[in-house]
Amino acid sequence: MSIALVDYGAGNLTSVRKALAAVGAEVYTPDGPADLARARGVIVPGVGHFGSTRTLDQAWRHAILERLDHDRPLLGICVGLQWLFAGSTEAPDVPGFGVCQGVCDRLPDIQPATGARQKVPHVGWNTLALPRWSRLFAGIADGSHVYFTHSYAAPLARGTVATSSYGIEFTAAVEEGLVSGVQFHPEKSGQVGLQVLRNWLTGVA
Amino acid sequence: MLAKRIIACLDVRDGQVVKGVKFEGLRSAGDPAELARRYDVEGIDEVVILDVTATLEARQARAHTIQAVARELFLPLCVGGGIRTEDDAAAAIDAGADKVSLNSAALADPSLITRLAERYGSQAVVVAIDAKRDGERWTAYTRSGSASAARDVVEWAREAAARGAGEILLTSMDRDGTRSGFDCPLTAAVSDAVAIPVIASGGAGEFAHFAEVFQAGRADAALAASIFHFNTHGVADLKQFLHAEGIPVRL
Numbered sequence: 001m002s003i004a005l006v007d008y009g010a011g012n013l014t015s016v017r018k019a020l021a022a023v024g025a026e027v028y029t030p031d032g033p034a035d036l037a038r039a040r041g042v043i044v045p046g047v048g049h050f051g052s053t054r055t056l057d058q059a060w061r062h063a064i065l066e067r068l069d070h071d072r073p074l075l076g077i078c079v080g081l082q083w084l085f086a087g088s089t090e091a092p093d094v095p096g097f098g099v100c101q102g103v104c105d106r107l108p109d110i111q112p113a114t115g116a117r118q119k120v121p122h123v124g125w126n127t128l129a130l131p132r133w134s135r136l137f138a139g140i141a142d143g144s145h146v147y148f149t150h151s152y153a154a155p156l157a158r159g160t161v162a163t164s165s166y167g168i169e170f171t172a173a174v175e176e177g178l179v180s181g182v183q184f185h186p187e188k189s190g191q192v193g194l195q196v197l198r199n200w201l202t203g204v205a
Numbered sequence: 206m207l208a209k210r211i212i213a214c215l216d217v218r219d220g221q222v223v224k225g226v227k228f229e230g231l232r233s234a235g236d237p238a239e240l241a242r243r244y245d246v247e248g249i250d251e252v253v254i255l256d257v258t259a260t261l262e263a264r265q266a267r268a269h270t271i272q273a274v275a276r277e278l279f280l281p282l283c284v285g286g287g288i289r290t291e292d293d294a295a296a297a298i299d300a301g302a303d304k305v306s307l308n309s310a311a312l313a314d315p316s317l318i319t320r321l322a323e324r325y326g327s328q329a330v331v332v333a334i335d336a337k338r339d340g341e342r343w344t345a346y347t348r349s350g351s352a353s354a355a356r357d358v359v360e361w362a363r364e365a366a367a368r369g370a371g372e373i374l375l376t377s378m379d380r381d382g383t384r385s386g387f388d389c390p391l392t393a394a395v396s397d398a399v400a401i402p403v404i405a406s407g408g409a410g411e412f413a414h415f416a417e418v419f420q421a422g423r424a425d426a427a428l429a430a431s432i433f434h435f436n437t438h439g440v441a442d443l444k445q446f447l448h449a450e451g452i453p454v455r456l
């Protein structure tokens with residue numbers, strides 16, 4: 001079961017690779033879009049700035065779409081989830097993959113409900129709300145904690161299967177057919193995170 | 206709700222965990238990987254490996270210690286001590302660290318913060334500040350607390366954040382090893398001055414100290430070493446205590 005971990009220069013992939021190995025995935029880093037052809041599943045990771053996804057150009061997009069046409073699932077992690085949306089105000093000139101509707105935006109410095117100042121970035125363990133069943137969260141309890149580190153977040157969308165709150169409610173995970181994404185870091189979220197990765201892999205034939 | 210983090214610090218020398226009182230009189234407390242595993246089971250939120258002597262003895266954080274700890278740990282892992290250059294940081298990150306903690310090197314060359322933030326993202330860059338009370342203010346110390354950097358701590362924390370640091374690891378040298386409680390005024394002053402998380406360190410002796418530093422100190426996370434290492438207080442018991450106090454924690 002060969003999983004392509006797309007390295008587009010957005011951060012360190014050691015931890016993601018290690019966690020995928022721990023749940024039994026065979027992972028490779030494709031040399032380029034053409035090297036995606038042998039992938040049974042594709043993971044787009046990422047930390048930092050949305051602008052880094054500029055590297056995922058038309059050739060990459062076509063290669064990923066081609067995989068989806070062959071029923072090969074896609075998982076975006078962190079900035080990789082944000083990339084699934086139309087774009088982000090963090091880098092307005094960089095289009096997202098556009099599978100999910102809406103634009104990612106900066107988390108608020110002021111909690112709208114209380115008027116209290118809050119720190120951005122949102123760093124640490126926060127709870128998940130699971131409004132409906134999804135493959136990603138099978139066997140995972142509503143209210144489980146996962147590890148986040150981000151300043152921008154995706155809005156609620158049709159495919160939202162997990163939300164979290166930090167001043168506002170945002171999409172913590174999406175699942176739309178073969179396309180999934182998580183804003184948190186499953187590779188850093190203990191047993192819950194490993195279970196999310198395991199669940200995703202069950203959809204990789 | 207975002208939980209307050211409890212972080213275990215492994216002070217490592219020669220591959221073994223040690224913990225001193227005010228940076229002196231080190232005594233052995235075990236194998237870092239074994240301790241990290243125990244903390245994971247007990248519900249620790251994050252692990253920091255510090256090679257407490259690395260800066261003085263010009264040693265780099267040991268890749269094999271990092272690898273051994275990272276192997277079975279699926280939690281954030283931060284490595285500090287002896288991270289002086291981009292290459293040192295890259296070696297630690299390649300070995301499995303998610304974050305590197307800069308102290309003396311950042312004071313000597315603050316542009317290192319920015320270079321590492323651009324390369325790995327701000328979430329990977331922690332600036333550690335060793336703070337010593339000086340009247341109504343605090344002064345940053347360098348080289349494992351052996352020399353004053355002649356920098357005001359609050360002002361230095363602001364600069365570090367502006368240069369791209371993702372978190373501040375703030376140690377009270379006055380409280381470190383004393384078990385008399387965190388320095389809450391210090392922690393609150395820094396936490397109010399920056400928009401990035403502040404990890405309070407130095408002085409943890411009992412559960413109530415953690416509640417104090419999260420409430421009065423406005424800390425986002427609290428770090429301790431010896432209180433956990435010698436099994437005087439378990440991480441799970443601490444979290445139950447904080448939960449009962451109304452402080453959000455990951456149970």
